[in-house]
Amino acid sequence: MAKQPSERRCFETCFGLLIKTKKSPTITPAATTTKMSRSDFATTTAASFFPNTHFTNHESLPSLEDAYAVFLQVYPQYTATENADKIRETEYNHLADHICLDYTGIGLFSYAQKLPSFNISYKSASLRSQLLRGNRESSGLESSMRRRIARFVNVSADDYDMVFTANRISAFKLLAESYPFDNKKRLVTVYDYESDAVNAMVESSQKRDARVMSATFAWPNLRINSTRLKKMLTGSRLSKNENGRGLFVFPLQSKISGARYSYMWMSLAQENGWHVCLDACGLGPKDMDTLGLSLLKPDFLICSFYKIFGENPSGFACLFVKKSTAPVLKASPAAKSIGIVRIVAEQYQWQEGEAASSDDDNNDGDDATSRSFADSDGNSGFHVGETSWAQQTPEENAKTTGGIECAGLDHADSLGLVHISCRQRCIINWLVIAMMKLKHPHTENSQSLVQIYGPKVKFERGATMAFNVFDWRGEKIEPTLIQKLADRSNISLSYSFLHNVSFSDKYLRERDRVMGTRINETTKKQTVEFGITVLTISLGFLAGFEQGYRLWAFIARFLDADFVEKERWRYTALNQKVVQV
Missing domain, CATH: 3.40.640.10 (Type I PLP-dependent aspartate aminotransferase-like (Major domain))
Structure with a gap:
């Protein structure tokens, strides 16, 4: 079956990018071969978003509108996937104020169907x-x-x-x-x-x-x-x-x-x-x-x-x-x-x-x-x-x-493989760059707020991400606490446990810093396991740029060293139940 014009444009631009932004130098067209275009995708993505810029305050982030404008300049093929936004608006209106990033897999029905199950x-x-x-x-x-x-x-x-x-x-x-x-x-x-x-x-x-x-x-x-x-x-x-x-x-x-x-x-x-x-x-x-x-x-x-x-x-x-x-x-x-x-x-x-x-x-x-x-x-x-x-x-x-x-x-089915893959690829890679641009102010070596585990910017990567948030001292903020605060902001996150990770001699010092332990009680005998507890997100095909941006803006709030304590006081003042974490 021949590709429709919009699908063909999305396919061609996904696999051969012409990238140009206002704030970055003109990027020459990528080679037409799949191998070269995939290589150029990572290079141009990394070079085109927030070049030579770090964000040390959540108030310094660009607005949603400005960020989206640059996003479309870098990924013009994304516009061919906007039918997913229409589906989300008309068939899943319960998501209007909810960022749902904890579902992976396939849903059978839409919210608008109103059918008995x-x-x-x-x-x-x-x-x-x-x-x-x-x-x-x-x-x-x-x-x-x-x-x-x-x-x-x-x-x-x-x-x-x-x-x-x-x-x-x-x-x-x-x-x-x-x-x-x-x-x-x-x-x-x-x-x-x-x-x-x-x-x-x-x-x-x-x-x-x-x-x-x-x-x-x-x-x-x-x-x-x-x-x-x-x-x-x-x-x-x-x-x-x-x-x-x-x-x-x-x-x-x-x-x-x-x-x-x-x-x-x-x-x-x-x-x-x-x-x-x-x-x-x-x-x-x-x-x-x-x-x-x-x-x-x-x-x-x-x-x-x-x-x-x-x-x-x-x-x-x-x-x-x-x-x-x-x-x-x-x-x-x-x-x-x-x-x-x-x-x-x-x-x-x-x-x-x-x-x-x-x-x-x-x-x-x-x-x-x-x-x-x-x-x-x-x-x-x-x-x-x-x-x-x-x-x-x-x-x-x-x-x-x-x-x-x-x-x-x-x-x-109506969106198809090409449009769904293109949509998810654009958002997840933008989000990886955006997360890595968050740095704590006034710290030695520009302490990063976020550490991402696994692939970074990459053409062939899934639309899921494992990460952790660290305070200005370099200490990990508990994923369960971040999940709870995200939920108060109508953002649903998950957390998981990475394991089976091997370290070469080059990374032995890093192993001692990042690896943790937990008690596994799923078996009859309790065992101690080595790994990393991480926050996780999954971008379904209904997730759009706005959902990715709002997650980024929420995580950026942790650049404020007093953010967690302020949240505790705010909910106490509102007579809401404070859950100890």
Whole structure:
């Protein structure tokens, strides 16, 4: 399908920038090759915003209008994505005064739909038995929802079966209980952050004698330690009696730091006899349309959906299993009680003959959220040659979903991969520069207010960011306190725990300064873990420049050494409850 004129302009300018600003010298046009344009993107972005400028007082920040004017001069392609702002205004008006940066993944419905929702009902079934006969027992609503989701993530029913689970943790644990971790098969995970879902998988697999290994990430950009991971995937030969080396669980992107990882790790694992589980948590709503995902077909795929962005984080997770891989799964008795669910309609809307349970919170515990409470994921695409769901109208989509219009999915489809990626890339890279320009006044070596963990300005980075705020003495301000103050300003943030970070000899001193400890109480035995507690944000496709600017303006308030104390006094004077932190 040919690109529309606006989409073509956005694509061309995203991949070949002509950048010029009032306050910076003229930047020559970037080369037309993708490689050169990606390199120029980082260079011109860093040079074009606030050149030779630092902000030491929140009152010295440029106004929203002035900042946006320069933003558009640097990223003229952003104007092609402004339909997302119209969707936010008309379909999600509950976000008018709320900056929601703690949702990741895909929303099913819009706030404006005013539709009764579905519930989930638990069922006792193993993954193997559910794959064999579960789909034939689905209700009309569940079958319709199954088809709509499979279409959205471009997964062919000819290649994959799918089961619904209560949440992401259930999906990971269900797979771990069903996978044949006998003969000391291995489990290799690639996560730069603490994940309750991954912990559940690790704990279940270890009980079944699996050998668990984790990738490490090099400080300071949190790139995968490629030598170590390659050795894990290729070391030791596979004997003739072994049915695969084990399970390789791989996200294409960290949903905390925004670091992106190469598709080639999946390919390397497949070539060396691993079963591959693709975790879609960090991917955007249309990232599954990329070519790499169309060519690489993992054995398992996990994604999850929430109901309404910024309003209702409950939902479900989906576990896709490749049909050719399903026979290796075991019929585990423990798997029957883990969390396979059916999708049932609320009785006052749908005349179903079964009682619906209350919605299960879709938060998997990877990060702690504030008022929005959500942490979902959605992902992946593999099948080439099908008619794109984005080419269908919402009315046609509703027919395929049993009469329910999944407006959230429709909105993502209408914007498309190019516009969503372009929009998020512009905002997150501007925000990285803006954050790094905040410096404490009257300090030696211009003490930075913000430290960003992981990739900085980069063409290929995710629309999430991990960071911390430091006072003028260089001491970290507790993320939970900042989250609480942000919530009072109608800004929803999350916090998480970076781990598996490795330091070369060059950064050993820095390791002692940045690394901390915490007690992990998720397992039966309390353990001390080393890592970094960080604030996290995630830019959904509905986030615009204004939301990024308002976050920046809020963080800049911490340049005032007395800001936290002033906030305590202000809320005490208003007779509001002061929560001790």
